[in-house]
Amino acid sequence: MDVVGYAVHGEREKLAPLKFARRDVGAEDVAIAIEWSGVCHSDIHTGRSEWGDVMFPCVPGHEIVGRVTAVGSDVTKFSVGQQVGVGVYVDSCRECEQCRSGMSNYCAKGMIGTYNNPDREGDGYTLGGYANGIVVDHGYVVNVPESLDPAGAAPLLCAGITLYSPLKEWGAGPGKKVGIVGLGGLGHMGVKFAKALGAHVTVFSHSASKKDDALSMGADDFIVTTDETVFETHQKQFDLLINTVSAPIDLNLYLELLGLDGTLVMVGLAPEPYPIKAFSMLAQRRRIAGSMIGPVAQLQEMLDFAAEHNIVSDVEVIKADYINEAWDRVVESDVRYRFVIDASTFATT
Amino acid sequence: MDVVGYAVHGEREKLAPLKFARRDVGAEDVAIAIEWSGVCHSDIHTGRSEWGDVMFPCVPGHEIVGRVTAVGSDVTKFSVGQQVGVGVYVDSCRECEQCRSGMSNYCAKGMIGTYNNPDREGDGYTLGGYANGIVVDHGYVVNVPESLDPAGAAPLLCAGITLYSPLKEWGAGPGKKVGIVGLGGLGHMGVKFAKALGAHVTVFSHSASKKDDALSMGADDFIVTTDETVFETHQKQFDLLINTVSAPIDLNLYLELLGLDGTLVMVGLAPEPYPIKAFSMLAQRRRIAGSMIGPVAQLQEMLDFAAEHNIVSDVEVIKADYINEAWDRVVESDVRYRFVIDASTFATT
Numbered sequence: 137m138d139v140v141g142y143a144v145h146g147e148r149e150k151l152a153p154l155k156f157a158r159r160d161v162g163a164e165d166v167a168i169a170i171e172w173s174g175v176c177h178s179d180i181h182t183g184r185s186e187w188g189d190v191m192f193p194c195v196p197g198h199e200i201v202g203r204v205t206a207v208g209s210d211v212t213k214f215s216v217g218q219q220v221g222v223g224v225y226v227d228s229c230r231e232c233e234q235c236r237s238g239m240s241n242y243c244a245k246g247m248i249g250t251y252n253n254p255d256r257e258g259d260g261y262t263l264g265g266y267a268n269g270i271v272v273d274h275g276y277v278v279n280v281p282e283s284l285d286p287a288g289a290a291p292l293l294c295a296g297i298t299l300y301s302p303l304k305e306w307g308a309g310p311g312k313k314v315g316i317v318g319l320g321g322l323g324h325m326g327v328k329f330a331k332a333l334g335a336h337v338t339v340f341s342h343s344a345s346k347k348d349d350a351l352s353m354g355a356d357d358f359i360v361t362t363d364e365t366v367f368e369t370h371q372k373q374f375d376l377l378i379n380t381v382s383a384p385i386d387l388n389l390y391l392e393l394l395g396l397d398g399t400l401v402m403v404g405l406a407p408e409p410y411p412i413k414a415f416s417m418l419a420q421r422r423r424i425a426g427s428m429i430g431p432v433a434q435l436q437e438m439l440d441f442a443a444e445h446n447i448v449s450d451v452e453v454i455k456a457d458y459i460n461e462a463w464d465r466v467v468e469s470d471v472r473y474r475f476v477i478d479a480s481t482f483a484t485t
Numbered sequence: 486m487d488v489v490g491y492a493v494h495g496e497r498e499k500l501a502p503l504k505f506a507r508r509d510v511g512a513e514d515v516a517i518a519i520e521w522s523g524v525c526h527s528d529i530h531t532g533r534s535e536w537g538d539v540m541f542p543c544v545p546g547h548e549i550v551g552r553v554t555a556v557g558s559d560v561t562k563f564s565v566g567q568q569v570g571v572g573v574y575v576d577s578c579r580e581c582e583q584c585r586s587g588m589s590n591y592c593a594k595g596m597i598g599t600y601n602n603p604d605r606e607g608d609g610y611t612l613g614g615y616a617n618g619i620v621v622d623h624g625y626v627v628n629v630p631e632s633l634d635p636a637g638a639a640p641l642l643c644a645g646i647t648l649y650s651p652l653k654e655w656g657a658g659p660g661k662k663v664g665i666v667g668l669g670g671l672g673h674m675g676v677k678f679a680k681a682l683g684a685h686v687t688v689f690s691h692s693a694s695k696k697d698d699a700l701s702m703g704a705d706d707f708i709v710t711t712d713e714t715v716f717e718t719h720q721k722q723f724d725l726l727i728n729t730v731s732a733p734i735d736l737n738l739y740l741e742l743l744g745l746d747g748t749l750v751m752v753g754l755a756p757e758p759y760p761i762k763a764f765s766m767l768a769q770r771r772r773i774a775g776s777m778i779g780p781v782a783q784l785q786e787m788l789d790f791a792a793e794h795n796i797v798s799d800v801e802v803i804k805a806d807y808i809n810e811a812w813d814r815v816v817e818s819d820v821r822y823r824f825v826i827d828a829s830t831f832a833t834t
Contacts, residue, residue, distance in 0.1 A: 234745050242745050242769050244721055305770075372593055388758070396583050396591050399772075402763050409737070411758030414751050417775025420583075420591050421654075423748075424773045426766025 137167055140482045141267025142459050143193035144183040150460045151183070153485045154193050156263060158271040166214050166274045167206040168222065173265040174199025174290040174449075175475035177321065177382065178405070180463050182252050186407075191252055197265025198224045198250035199293040201286045202479070211274045221280045221439065222265065223293035224429045225249055226272050227256045241431050266459065268482040278436045281443035288448025291321065291474040292439060294429065295449060299326035299378060300438040301430030302401040303333055306376045310334040315377040316355075317390060319346045321466075322380035322403060324450060324473040327353045329438075332445040338374070340390075349472065353450075367392055372420060374398055384408050387424070391416040399423040449474045455481040486516055489831045490616025491808050492542035493532040499809045500532070502834045503542050505612060507620040515563050515623045516555040517571065522614040523548025523639040523798075524824035526670065526731065527754070529812050531601050535756075540601055546614025547573045547599035548642040550635045551828070560623045570629045570788065571614065572642035573778045574598055575621050576605045590780050615808065617831040627785045630792035637797025640670065640823040641788060643778065644798060648675035648727060649787040650779030651750040652682055655725045659683040664726040665704075666739060668695045670815075671729035671752060673799060673822040676702045678787075681794040687723070689739075698821065702799075716741055721769060723747055733757050736773070740765040748772040798823045804830040 143154035161167045179196035181187045200222040204214050214220060225247035228235050232244035241247055248256055251264030264270075280289050299322055308314045314335040316326040323339070330337045331354030338357040339350040347358045359366050367389045374393045379385070382404035388411070390400055398420065402410075416422065430438065442448065450473045454462050462475040492503035510516045528545035530536045549571040553563050563569060574596035577584050581593035590596055597605055600613030613619075629638050648671055657663045663684040665675040672688070679686045680703030687706040688699040696707045708715050716738045723742045728734070731753035737760070739749055747769065751759075765771065779787065791797065799822045803811050811824045 239745060396586075396588060402766050405763050405767065409760035409762045412761050412773070413758045414754050414775065417751050417773065418754065418777040419775070421777065422775055424761070424766065426763065426768065426771055428767040428770065 137161070137269055137271060139267045139269035140485070141195050141263070142456055142482065142485070143195045143266070144190070145193045147185055147190070147192070151266070151463070154195065156195070158269060161206050161208050161271055163208040163210040164273050164275070165208045165271050166204055166211060166220065166277050167271050168200070168202040168220055168269065168277070169205045170200055170202040170265060170268050170270055170479040172201040172287045172290040173197045173477040173479050174294065175459070175462055175466060175477065176294050177466055180466060191261045194252050195263035195266050196251050197267070198222070199290045199295070200250070200265035200270065201280050201290045201293070205269070207274070213274055214277060219280045219282055219286065221278045221289065221293045222250060222270060222272050222276065223278070223297060223435055226262060226276045238433055239431050241429050266477065268479045276432055278432065278439060280439055283443050284439070285448050287453050287476045287478070288451050289439070289442070290476045291325070291449035291451065292442055293435070295321045295325045295474060296329070296442065297430040297435050297438050298322055298403050298427070299380070300329045300441070301434055302378055302403065302425070302427040303329050304434070305427065306399045306401060306425070308333045308335040308376055312336065312375045313338065313373060315340055315374045315393065317377055317379040317385070318381035319343070319350055320380060320469060321449070321471070321474045324349070324353055326378050326380060327355050328447045331355070332441070332447060364389065377401070378403060380404055382406050384410070388413045388416045391422050394420060394422045396420045397423070399425055401425050401427050403427050451476045453478050456485050457481070486510070486618055486620060488616045488618040489834070490544050490612070491805055491831065491834070492544045492615070493539065494542045496534055496539070496541070500615070500812070503544060505544070507618060510555050510557050510620055512557040512559040513622050513624070514557045514620050515553055515560060515569065515626045516620050517549070517551040517569055517618065517626070518554045519549055519551040519614060519617050519619055519828040521550040521636045521639040522546045522826040522828050523643065524808070524811055524815060524826065525643050526815055529815060532812075540610045543601050544612035544615050545600050546616070547571070548639045548644070549599070549614035549619065550629050550639045550642070554618070556623070562623055563626060568629045568631055568635065570627050570638070570642050571599060571619065571621050571625065572627070572646060572784055575611060575625045587782055588780050590778050615826065617828045625781055627781065627788060629788055632792050633788070634797050636802050636825045636827070637800050638788070638791070639825045640674070640798035640800065641791055642784070644670045644674045644823060645678070645791065646779040646784050646787050647671055647752050647776070648729070649678045649790070650783055651727055651752065651774070651776035652678050652725075653783070654776065655748050655750060655774070657682045657684040657725055661685065661724045662687070662722060664689055664723045664742065666726055666728040666734070667730035668692070668699055669729060669818060670798070670820070670823045673698070673702055675727050675729060676704050677796045680704070681790070681796060713738065726750070727752060729753055731755050733759070737762045737765045740771050743769060743771045745769045746772070748774055750774050750776050752776050800825045802827050805834045806830070
């Protein structure tokens with residue numbers, strides 16, 4: 137299948153159009169006409185070679201919503217015309233304990249990312265969602281309920297699951313005090329899901345200007361962190377904190393906010409190590425945990441939950457030729473709260 | 486009650502004898518003739534002003550085993566002659582959520598340590614177990630089963646519970662691979678308890694010379710960490726690691742050893758923050774947790790479990806006038822594996 141998309145063609149180059157072919161639709165594959173493609177900060181880290189080696193041309197994008205155009209002979213779960221989504225990974229080893237227990241996002245051999253990863257056959261590498269079509273194994277495709285705004289649904293495939301998964305794992309719900317640290321692409325999904333799950337939700341942000349947004353998304357409280365006395369005032373009050381800030385912040389301050397057995401979840405990938413004080417952990421038997429997207433079954437659960445509670449991302453829809461500017465704005469945190477590419481505009485570039 | 490013990494009388498001074506009076510036995514108190522008193526590394530940190538302010542004279546010691554000599558009018562749980570123990574704390578606020586839920590070691594106002602803490606009345610401060618007698622509220626006293634060697638039982642009151650509590654909390658048991666990092670006063674208790682709980686136990690140590698000890702204590706495996714390739718060889722294999730090393734070590738190396746949802750528990754109190762890489766946490770959804778001794782009820786549970794499985798600490802019994810030398814040897818890790826003072830020798834100093 138011939139498609140057109142946007143790629144980084146070489147180190148330090150800007151994104152530019154690329155015509156390329158997707159693989160033929162195999163027996164277990166689903167061909168998808170991409171309609172909406174979200175812009176994730178990790179696209180930028182990868183495309184700008186900030187996270188290591190890049191295979192050029194690199195087509196980023198792992199927040200994909202579109203419609204099925206063809207299915208392989210062994211595919212029964214999806215049919216032509218159905219609205220579907222693809223997230224951060226498109227394959228895994230399927231043999232390790234993690235894969236067999238349905239946790240393929242933690243595949244022991246490493247999940248196969250939607251872009252810039254050697255593919256399973258080993259004879260090529262994956263090209264992502266900044267394009268108007270993709271072919272993906274049906275085991276890594278999910279249904280996107282028709283009731284969801286499809287552009288707003290695209291960021292659910294990465295930003296959404298990144299927050300939903302730890303909120304579920306660490307028991308966000310009625311009677312729990314949850315803090316979302318940072319109100320950006322990730323954080324705003326955390327506010328919406330935590331609220332819908334029934335938790336009391338507090339946003340921690342250094343931008344007082346985001347207060348109205350936070351409250352309108354469902355936050356019960358908004359704490360400006362430029363005044364560090366707030367960490368004293370609110371100590372031992374929270375059950376769960378999710379840090380969505382990828383810049384270095386002092387996690388010891390946030391640990392003090394957790395009560396007995398409280399957990400601080402890290403979902404951002406700051407390059408520098410965080411200095412963690414032992415005493416911040418021992419007091420109140422606190423925990424720090426990592427969390428990395430979620431398995432395919434949970435991706436589906438999250439989309440169904442989102443449909444039930446009418447949750448989508450707040451998005452700014454852009455055309456394909458705006459991507460380079462959009463990347464710059466993401467780096468400057470100048471987006472409320474996620475860019476989504478109208479994939480129909482790839483064909484005209 | 487007049488007692489004699491050993492105290493640090495001023496900053497940078499060595500320990501020297503001290504005669505002092507314990508409070509009168511109140512309605513809820515238990516008077517104890519101390520027979521065995523363990524030497525914990527935190528005694529040294531405190532006594533040498535390494536952990537902040539010290540109230541002089543400072544009588545350290547929070548691994549106490551002795552016999553009841555008197556009980557207050559409201560005490561029904563203990564009787565004269567009974568063998569009992571006192572651990573790291575002797576009181577707490579009794580009103581906070583943590584105290585009310587039986588987790589008084591995490592008292593929101595701070596537990597009242599057995600020594601060097603302002604006492605509950607606020608008109609004095611606590612003096613610890615390096616003495617031949619003590620008076621403690623019965624709610625913070627435990628029964629020490631007669632079948633246990635009493636000198637070897639003393640370190641259970643701190644070192645023992647420090648390891649037993651996280652092993653229980655994070656599910657050490659049959660089918661679980663547990664690693665104990667460091668084989669000292671804490672670590673050797675971890676090996677014994679983890680083994681008795683049914684887990685597969687691996688000791689990580691930089692001292693190859695401790696291998697025989699580790700295996701004789703019940704370890705299934707012993708890994709020398711001076712060769713860093715072991716962190717590659719054993720990656721993603723462990724369910725639970727307990728770091729007992731209070732010197733700075735690279736926890737990121739150990740995190741790589743954890744499989745899906747594995748937990749690294751910190752029980753040592755290194756003064757420097759640990760640099761933790763986000764990616765080490767996100768991969769395999771790993772967790773780091775603190776743990777600080779255990780509540781009184783669990784202290785009793787641990788002693789009963791120890792009696793059932795014949796677990797005590799490996800101890801070197803010393804006389805009171807050897808304490809200063811013992812402290813130096815603890816700092817040099819020159820003890821296998823815990824010093825215990827024969828409290829009958831305080832009276833003759």
